[in-house]
């Protein structure tokens with residue numbers, strides 16, 4: 001088994017005032033096997049994009065880190081230092097949520113692809129550059145006529161595909177897709193999920209898929225990490241986590257989305273997730289958890305491993321799967 005990504009006790013925060021850091025992600029320990037799809041799910045503000053940006057080497061300069069992050073065999077974050085040269089934009093790329101942000105409105109898609117191809121493959125002839133650009137358009141199921149179009153002439157779904165084609169130019173091994181379907185309607189969401197699922201298989205990618213959408217996660221992912229208040233609270237094979245959630249937060253998260261069969265929307269999770277800097281003591285979910293008991297209020301649970309699953313909840317302490 002080849003590991004594409006490993007984090008060890010990784011902390012990520014943002015410097016808010018001189019020498020004051022708001023830690024957003026804490027104690028992150030994940031291992032992502034190469035050529036698999038790993039999903040991050042959780043409510044808004046729980047730190048999903050922060051983790052995605054850390055993996056993609058796109059944390060802002062005022063971000064702070066502790067612990068370690070390893071991409072293949074290279075340590076890219078070591079305590080407070082970051083070493084992404086040769087990794088960022090080559091081995092790891094990010095597909096942005098908003099495709100317009102990565103496309104230049106004043107250049108045709110063909111021109112943008114050609115410039116990126118020339119940057120990464122300076123020895124290719126003009127003809128080969130154009131051929132490669134057209135091939136990439138085909139890879140993302142866009143007609144070659146798109147080569148001569150400007151971004152404003154494309155629909156939202158087509159722009160997203162063009163942004164994916166641009167991201168694929170360096171032939172990355174790891175793709176971070178941050179909410180790639182959230183701006184799309186239900187039909188396009190399914191089409192985009194299918195495209196990413198197929199690209200992951202065909203290009204043998206490690207795909208980090210960040211989403212709010214559990215039905216998309218169910219369809220696309222091999223493994224899921226459920227994130228709450230910057231921590232992994234449940235980790236496991238996607239179908240196991242989604243079919244039989246163990247952490248109370250995962251349970252409630254799944255109940256709060258419309259079930260495919262009943263279409264009934266169950267109650268949202270009561271209360272709001274805590275803001276970084278205001279995480280409560282003990283279990284970070286205790287203020288919203290229906291199963292809370294005394295110990296939860298003052299002592300934070302460790303990740304408890306139950307066969308192929310890991311759960312951060314005192315309910316499972318001393319429990320054997």
Ligand SMILES: Nc1ncnc2c1ncn2[C@@H]1O[C@H](COP(=O)(O)OP(=O)(O)OP(=O)(O)O)[C@@H](O)[C@H]1O
Nearest residue numbers: 014024043044045046047048049050051060275276
């Ligand atoms: N560049 C930044 N500078 C300062 N704080 C940030 C920055 N990016 C994120 N944060 C803060 O970190 C916390 C986690 O944000 P993040 O964007 O990682 O969450 P998320 O799970 O991706 O949320 P969403 O589902 O809304 O995209 C939030 O409180 C946010 O305000």
Ligand code: SF4
Nearest residue numbers: 283286289296313314
């Ligand atoms: S540790 Fe306690 S409060 Fe936290 S999820 Fe488990 S039961 Fe709920």
Ligand SMILES: [Mg+2]
Nearest residue numbers: 048049050178
């Ligand atoms: Mg986000």
